[in-house]
Amino acid sequence: MTALAFDRHNHDRCIAGALKRAETHCGARRLQFTATRRRVLEILLQEHRAMGAYDILAVLSSEGLGSQPPAAYRALDFLVREGLAHRIEGLNAYAACALPVHGPGHGPEHGQEDASDHGHVPAFLICRGCKAVAETETGLAQGRLGAAAREAGFSVERVVVEAEGLCPGCAGAGA
């Protein structure tokens, strides 16, 4: 493992748990959690940081799971669509979903369908040093952005909240 998300934790257990949840999630929805999809999620979980699609493709390729860009993009699209991973817009990269909050039987995992309902918006702390990503949630739609949207008659479908900066480790290392 390379980049811990700022805090120490039992990483193997965290990975196994997340994979198990993904399995359950897909099973409940009759979705195929194929070898490639599973492996891509596992890679993201192991690294615990934002990775580019081509980084992931390199790993897949070395394991005989695909050699062309669509192999990576299709798996990533699936994981993002199911809320098992997130796209980090600010880095054009991807990270595993770190919130175990969503059990089976849900609709969209993070309230992306209509964020103005409950404001369950995923938010990320992204270290520009090591690219480690910490995930939290933010209640945003109740604030100024939601107010602006309502005032303008704008219907929000998806909200991106990303904070870029330095994690304690990289700040200490004088990045």
Place this chain on the structure above:
Amino acid sequence: MTALAFDRHNHDRCIAGALKRAETHCGARRLQFTATRRRVLEILLQEHRAMGAYDILAVLSSEGLGSQPPAAYRALDFLVREGLAHRIEGLNAYAACALPVHGPGHGPEHGQEDASDHGHVPAFLICRGCKAVAETETGLAQGRLGAAAREAGFSVERVVVEAEGLCPGCAGAGA
């Protein structure tokens, strides 16, 4: 003009004012508001929507202001650095800054240097139909994201807040 930012307004006046402010801004800082830089800002103001660097390059090229990507990227980088335009991460595109809040004599325009100080974070409503962009501000660092950052010892340098959805016009048109 194509995409109004959801509301009617005197667009010519809004453009002229913004250009004037940009001029003042640069003058006060001994920065060169060159023909290309000015024209790029003007294009973004006129369109009033997010535009890709290559869209802008096409216009510049047709006007003899440059033909290679760096012509567009350099001007855009300058405008973004000075807070006169913003990069819309979710679209890999750029939009003029719509907030006349910042007069001369400031430091960074939108508190990007240390967002935890005052939480003056620009936030965008982006229509996926017409790519119109409305800009507002959001006090974010005082909320859950700021709390998470403080708890983790993470120093926030830049915050991206982007809400994607449909503007009233595009929603009506059944996008």
Place this chain on the structure above:
DNA sequence: CGGATATATGTAATGTTATAACATATCAAC
């Protein structure tokens, strides 16, 4: 003014990220 320095632009090449399009294979349901 005139030379030195910093800033901006021109130009060519390349790197990175992402998708389109179509063929083939596998799964899931009946």
Place this chain on the structure above:
DNA sequence: GTTGATATGTTATAACATTACATATATCCG
């Protein structure tokens, strides 16, 4: 076991962005 849906393989290309180096223009100061 056929059918329809879903997933993957493969080729090509589109879209976004940067590096590197040469040249030009502005700004500063003696």
